[in-house]
Amino acid sequence: MAKSPASKPSKAKAASVSIDAIANRERPATPVPYKATKEELLKFYRDMLLIRRFEEKAGQLYGLGLIGGFCHLYIGQEAVAIGLQSALTPGKDSVITGYRDHGHMLAYGIDPKVIMAELTGRAAGISKGKGGSMHMFSTEHKFYGGHGIVGAQVSLGTGLAFKHKYSGDGGVCLAYFGDGAANQGQVYESFNMAELWKLPIIYVIENNQYAMGTSVNRSSAEDQLYRRGESFRIPGIQVDGMDVLACRGAAEEALAWVRAGKGPLILEMKTYRYRGHSMSDPAKYRSREEVQAVRDKSDPIEHAKKELGALGVAEDELKKIEQDIRKQVNEAADFAENAPEPEPGELYTEVLVESY
Numbered sequence: 001m002a003k004s005p006a007s008k009p010s011k012a013k014a015a016s017v018s019i020d021a022i023a024n025r026e027r028p029a030t031p032v033p034y035k036a037t038k039e040e041l042l043k044f045y046r047d048m049l050l051i052r053r054f055e056e057k058a059g060q061l062y063g064l065g066l067i068g069g070f071c072h073l074y075i076g077q078e079a080v081a082i083g084l085q086s087a088l089t090p091g092k093d094s095v096i097t098g099y100r101d102h103g104h105m106l107a108y109g110i111d112p113k114v115i116m117a118e119l120t121g122r123a124a125g126i127s128k129g130k131g132g133s134m135h136m137f138s139t140e141h142k143f144y145g146g147h148g149i150v151g152a153q154v155s156l157g158t159g160l161a162f163k164h165k166y167s168g169d170g171g172v173c174l175a176y177f178g179d180g181a182a183n184q185g186q187v188y189e190s191f192n193m194a195e196l197w198k199l200p201i202i203y204v205i206e207n208n209q210y211a212m213g214t215s216v217n218r219s220s221a222e223d224q225l226y227r228r229g230e231s232f233r234i235p236g237i238q239v240d241g242m243d244v245l246a247c248r249g250a251a252e253e254a255l256a257w258v259r260a261g262k263g264p265l266i267l268e269m270k271t272y273r274y275r276g277h278s279m280s281d282p283a284k285y286r287s288r289e290e291v292q293a294v295r296d297k298s299d300p301i302e303h304a305k306k307e308l309g310a311l312g313v314a315e316d317e318l319k320k321i322e323q324d325i326r327k328q329v330n331e332a333a334d335f336a337e338n339a340p341e342p343e344p345g346e347l348y349t350e351v352l353v354e355s356y
Contacts, residue, residue, distance in 0.1 A: 083247020
């Protein structure tokens with residue numbers, strides 16, 4: 001006798017079982033803000049301030065015509081790079097990012113002079129003046145770019161993670177991308193592969209609220225981007241990307257998860273860029289009042305300054321750091337302006353040619 005339709009599980013029930021199964025699987029613990037010593041927090045403050053002042057100077061040089069092409073500034077997002085990369089193991093872990101890359105290089109402790117020289121297209125630049133703002137590279141520091149194609153670095157970062165696992169070197173790849181790139185198809189192909197093979201990668205979505213000129217709320221059906229890996233069984237964590245201690249705390253938890261062989265993890269860093277998408281963007285899609293409100297309430301550097309004050313750091317000490325950073329940035333700009341341009345023959349170096 002045929003079973004009655006009532007005896008068959010409904011699609012809704014089957015779906016709920018599936019969702020419950022996903023919800024009940026192991027997930028990383030909720031991160032807590034990193035408990036930094038006074039010395040550590042002073043370093044975080046100094047490093048964030050270096051990015052801020054460096055990027056302001058880069059904006060000035062762009063206005064003077066000394067930087068060509070595109071130039072995407074990191075002003076406002078400093079806590080993300082400093083908080084996350086301060087937790088990495090130098091020489092072991094790798095980093096890859098998109099075109100807003102100056103801050104990530106500075107977070108690695110790379111000399112500002114060679115970064116500024118690269119921005120101005122000089123032979124002394126870290127990519128010999130051939131990469132410019134969007135395509136910096138340092139194999140010495142395991143920094144693999146700087147990529148101008150939106151979302152392209154996510155697939156490449158997944159490849160770096162595969163290399164870490166294949167060689168058994170214990171390294172983890174940190175792959176940065178933005179809220180706009182989060183809608184690219186290759187991102188999801190990468191998620192699928194990374195989870196299937198349990199690759200050691202942390203996907204970092206720097207959600208600065210605007211993909212070029214469109215609000216994330218208008219361009220993404222699911223605007224809680226840390227959930228984007230759920231259908232691939234990749235857990236996600238949403239983090240206050242304007243708080244360097246929250247960023248470092250999230251990095252500690254993410255690295256522990258990935259190093260334990262549990263596969264990839266997504267960190268959605270809720271941050272904000274103060275400038276336009278690039279130097280050519282007037283940013284008329286948002287009000288000055290909105291930007292100023294973020295500066296007043298959530299600025300990562302001011303937040304760190306308050307934390308340092310609570311630890312007993314005197315205002316005079318912070319002023320001395322400000323003076324030192326401005327001097328360092330001015331020296332980097334002078335170095336870049338006075339460095340020679342690449343020789344024409346550089347066009348033919350480091351180009352792969354296969355002859356048959």
